[in-house]
Amino acid sequence: MAHDTTVQTAGHDEHHHESPVVFGFWVYLMTDCIIFGSLFAVFAVLHNQVNGGPSGRDLFEYSGLAQETALLLISSITYGFGMIAAHKNEVSKVIMWLGVTFLLGLGFVGLELNEFAHMIHEGNGPDRSAFLSSFFTLVSTHGLHVTCGLIWLVTLIVQLMGTTEIPERMMNKLTCLSLFWHFLDIVWICVFTYVYLASMI
Numbered sequence: 001m002a003h004d005t006t007v008q009t010a011g012h013d014e015h016h017h018e019s020p021v022v023f024g025f026w027v028y029l030m031t032d033c034i035i036f037g038s039l040f041a042v043f044a045v046l047h048n049q050v051n052g053g054p055s056g057r058d059l060f061e062y063s064g065l066a067q068e069t070a071l072l073l074i075s076s077i078t079y080g081f082g083m084i085a086a087h088k089n090e091v092s093k094v095i096m097w098l099g100v101t102f103l104l105g106l107g108f109v110g111l112e113l114n115e116f117a118h119m120i121h122e123g124n125g126p127d128r129s130a131f132l133s134s135f136f137t138l139v140s141t142h143g144l145h146v147t148c149g150l151i152w153l154v155t156l157i158v159q160l161m162g163t164t165e166i167p168e169r170m171m172n173k174l175t176c177l178s179l180f181w182h183f184l185d186i187v188w189i190c191v192f193t194y195v196y197l198a199s200m201i
Contacts, residue, residue: 021172021176022172022175022176022179025176025179025180026179029179029180029183032145032183035141036138036141036142036187036190039134039137039138039141040138040190040194042134042137042138043134043135043138043194043195045134046130046131046133046134047131047134047135047195047199048131049129049130049131050129050130050131050132051128051129051130051131052129053124053128053129053131053132054124055131055199056131056135056195056196056198056199056200057199057200057201059119059124060196060199060200062200064111064114064115065192065196067111068108068111068112068115068188069188069189069192071104071105071107071108071111072104072105072108072146072184072185072188073185074104075100075101075104075105075108075181075185076181076182076185078097078100078101078104079097079098079101079177079178079181079182080178081093081097082094082096082097082098082101082174083174083175083178085097086166086171086174089165089166091160091163091164091165091166094160094166094174095157095160095161098153098156098157098160099157101153101181102150102153102154102157105146105149105150105153106150108146109143109146109147109150112139112143113143116136116140119132135195138191138195139191139195142184142187142188142191145180145184145187146184149177149180149181149184152177152180153177156170156173156174156177159173
């Protein structure tokens with residue numbers, strides 16, 4: 001009985017020791033909300049300042065946007081499957097779903113970089129107008145976050161390789177990345193709706 005009580009107490013203490021990690025990450029996400037909120041506000045002020053250049057209606061294409069959006073939204077679903085596998089302690093499935101999520105996220109970043117390269121090649125870079133400056137700043141900040149998420153995914157995959165179970169510490173890492181990845185999805189929906197669609201109407 002004494003031994004069982006000690007084990008339960010240790011597990012209880014470990015749970016409370018790790019919980020602040022997830023709470024702290026929520027605090028970080030709130031600061032990220034402030035950053036993106038500021039960038040959205042700047043875009044709202046400058047989106048009509050085209051300086052005689054092209055507007056969003058002239059530049060943006062539905063097909064590319066649909067592909068980017070589909071890749072990012074599906075990646076959230078695949079990450080969700082990974083978290084389900086993690087709760088079942090199925091390490092191989094977690095690695096597989098994280099790998100699929102990585103590929104989808106990489107596809108998203110690739111399409112976004114291709115869009116930027118095409119716009120700059122056509123002479124519509126961030127120095128062309130205030131509208132394009134605010135657009136590139138906002139969208140590239142989101143893309144940078146996705147890139148950081150991809151690096152994080154690779155790191156967790158490497159850490160999971162060769163293990164047979166998922167300890168509480170690793171579960172907290174997976175949970176934090178889950179929050180981060182879904183947060184990026186929400187931000188992208190805002191970007192897609194407010195920056196792209198609103199500019200094309």
